[in-house]
Amino acid sequence: MLLISAVNAILRQLSANQSMSEVKHNTLEPLGSLSMTDRVENILREYFKENGLIPGDSLPNEMEISQKLNVGRNVVREALSRLRMLGMIETRPRRGMIMAQPDLLAGIEKVLNPLLLSQDNLKDIFELRLILEMGISEFLFARKTDKNLNELEAVVSKQKDAVVVSREEEVAFHGKLYEMTGNDTFKRFQNLLMPVFEHVFTEYYNKGIHHNIPNPVTHHDLFICLKQGTPDEFRKAMYKHLEVYFDTITGR
């Protein structure tokens, strides 16, 4: 029933493939030749949008879908399995499937394997972190509270004025900053990027292209600046703090 409104579009999409077995190897297929599973996945996602489904809405059962689309239940299940992975749908035993709130970062999370990503992607992620760190000033100052600042102080007090801090301390400090933006997605996103960032930089650093930064800005300096300064001052300090990284992008 639920699928009725989409049947026409679906049939249109599938009709070209109905007599697949005869033509598949005759027609010169475009590079992006899609499997049935790919197509069903796309059809379902479009169907969700077209029909304005929202979390909680129930979906037709697997058999109904597979019959309407004229594909095997296996194909439908593979497509649904993908959507389930992304958090778009949930199945409650016997109650059938319902729409859910997808996890925005689930897809990226699973894919963040430095060995698999292209060099370009790795470089992009490296830079993305720098962009983000430079962009959070306004949010930090708009949302800093005494409580937040005290917690941040607790983090930096362990590091004193150290120029070189451990990986854990680095993550603790910047992680706390991300948290203070009040943006959970941003925080999670940054935390995902961090290991990749380090992976890229270590690789780069091991190539022996080092620069000594004259007057390094420590975490403690940043803290003071966040407490007493302005967004612009903080950003300038952050730039200084990250200068060794920024140096890598200007080709120096």
Next chain:
Amino acid sequence: MLLISAVNAILRQLSANQSMSEVKHNTLEPLGSLSMTDRVENILREYFKENGLIPGDSLPNEMEISQKLNVGRNVVREALSRLRMLGMIETRPRRGMIMAQPDLLAGIEKVLNPLLLSQDNLKDIFELRLILEMGISEFLFARKTDKNLNELEAVVSKQKDAVVVSREEEVAFHGKLYEMTGNDTFKRFQNLLMPVFEHVFTEYYNKGIHHNIPNPVTHHDLFICLKQGTPDEFRKAMYKHLEVYFDTITGR
């Protein structure tokens, strides 16, 4: 063969579930009870990492995996289907499966349906765009070229000093900026965020909370600033340009 090194760990993980049919409803299962497909998906991703597989490496075939893991081929195929969607693996007919370079943003792309995302997620995305726009200055100035600037000029020349520009012009201008960062992932990421950003803002705007910005900074102003100014000046101009959005986050 390829799976041998992982078999022990795998068996350990699966052994608790071998006699599933008898115990499933007796033992109080933790909330995050995983399906076989979920577990196989995790096992495979771990296996990729543990064994340091890189793009091009070939994988065991489906039967081998399903036998080694002692699950049905369907379960294995559902897990593989997920990984294929993320671009982690590819299958070449008859040659079997090989590792591939995953598409970093494929997962997010599929999930960006404003009707499904939580209000929190939508707000986060909205803010993320602002963070990114504020963070790109250094990259723009590091990578601007005469060619780039000319292309940007072509975009703004169509808009003159207009304060209100169409959706297309908005996308064209800012999209060009993202492009000029020289970071393809960033550009793609921003372009994904844009529609969501607009969706959130329109919703917000329709609630009638408007502010007149005294001296609006136009796209043309930004262009001039990028051409002749400094990163800091450009960022200040960008803040002004986006002020109507920033106003929404300070609770005004």
Next chain:
DNA sequence: TTAATAAATTTGTCCTACAAATGAAATTAA
């Protein structure tokens, strides 16, 4: 009317089967 029981529905899992595709092997021709 309420409680207990039976039936029906739907997902998760396993299994079998087979077409298509293609690399490898075998066979044939020069």
Next chain:
DNA sequence: TTAATTTCATTTGTAGGACAAATTTATTAA
């Protein structure tokens, strides 16, 4: 012997059947 062609074997993609578990719904009993 070598080259070309044919045959064979392997692996994925797809279809479809079967059944257990779980839970909603319907039915029956008190």
